[in-house]
């Protein structure tokens with residue numbers, strides 16, 4: 001539009017299998033600005049960025065960079081124009097070391113063609129230090145937790161001294177203080193004239209860090225302006241077409257009997273001396289930073305990891321859990337946090353993915369399976385607004401957030417007495433988040449014992465009766481949901497304060 005726009009994507013159209021996904025989209029980014037690209041799950045954000053990144057070709061439209069029309073034939077071309085892409089689906093290679101991932105395709109070599117391992121390691125260490133990440137450059141990525149993998153993606157983009165960095169949900173797996181570090185870095189990059197396109201469903205982050213926003217709805221641009229304070233309601237409305245309440249969802253009410261009791265649970269190197277109870281009807285949250293041990297703790301409770309010491313009691317009966325089957329039998333269900341690694345089966349279609357682990361449920365009900373499946377699917381499709389043009393297509397054709405909605409819907413159907421949700425709203429848009437939490441609250445009201453693990457304290461405060469804060473494998477504080485403030489939770493999560 002303006003002469004000075006560093007990047008203009010003009011009149012972009014894109015269809016997949018004759019379904020239009022981007023409709024005449026025009027999108028401008030200026031030099032040295034942080035530009036938020038917003039919209040519900042399936043609105044077309046990643047598709048637009050994949051076109052800029054040379055992953056997909058537009059059906060028509062133009063990309064103009066610094067006044068020149070450019071063709072992004074493939075990801076390499078895009079990179080050669082100084083564009084780095086942090087992908088929504090983590091793109092790191094598990095069998096390579098951290099520094100190898102960072103320098104992949106751009107290895108430093110000396111004049112004899114030998115790779116300069118130590119120099120690459122030093123540069124890797126420098127960037128990781130800037131990001132505040134404490135991992136050795138020679139660590140194999142497969143040993144790392146998701147949040148570190150995300151940091152590696154970010155580090156790789158920073159390394160390449162790009163002019164434009166696309167960040168497609170870079171903070172889904174990060175805890176708040178890591179997000180703060182990233183924001184500081186983004187501000188510094190901005191000062192040097194680097195432009196950033198920032199995609200996120202965490203609207204508070206958007207308000208904090210972005211200068212400009214553009215909202216996509218059903219593949220069309222429905223708004224674009226400078227970011228001002230106090231605009232989030234308005235932006236939400238643009239995104240989902242209605243306002244979304246910010247109020248607390250859960251009220252205190254009398255709980256039932258103790259469903260789960262954990263005493264002195266310890267797994268050396270991961271978590272120590274954990275004690276808590278969850279009653280029927282109660283929603284208990286666990287929060288903390290990366291490396292706080294909460295995922296390991298609950299994976300142990302679910303039988304993914306053996307060799308813990310301490311006691312687990314379910315409805316007052318001592319149990320030993322060494323395998324997920326034992327956990328399920330004892331009445332525990334776990335919604336895994338990483339849909340890519342644990343929760344979806346790429347070769348199955350959307351409906352099949354949703355009914356996968358609740359198969360027994362469908363069969364017991366005595367329906368013809370196909371019809372029951374279809375009805376459940378329709379119910380959740382409407383409730384969570386799952387955007388899917390063909391439910392019989394494989395699930396990987398869905399946008400990231402819509403895949404996550406399918407996974408969540410599947411688990412909302414599981415008939416366990418104790419349900420553990422690990423980061424249930426990761427990558428989910430603001431409207432559907434509210435629906436998911438409402439559903440979780442109604443599960444509790446039906447007498448389920450619910451545990452939510454989340455790095456987003458402000459969010460779980462709205463649904464949890466009790467919140468436990470973890471730091472380096474220990475519970476450092478316990479709050480009533482209403483009593484806790486975000487700052488207080490943060491000071492226990494960072495270890496600067498502790499109480500039991």
Ligand SMILES: Nc1ncnc2c1ncn2[C@@H]1O[C@H](COP(=O)(O)OP(=O)(O)OP(=O)(O)O)[C@@H](O)[C@H]1O
Pocket residue numbers: 016017021039040041042043044045046047048088387388389397398399400401402427
């Ligand atoms: N390779 C593909 N084949 C078919 N359809 C696709 C493909 N990639 C994306 N789509 C469809 O295009 C639409 C937009 O998807 P896109 O991934 O751009 O959404 P998004 O805005 O990034 O959403 P999210 O917030 O969930 O990541 C969705 O309806 C999706 O199903």
Ligand SMILES: [Mg+2]
Pocket residue numbers: 045046047088168399400401
């Ligand atoms: Mg996306």
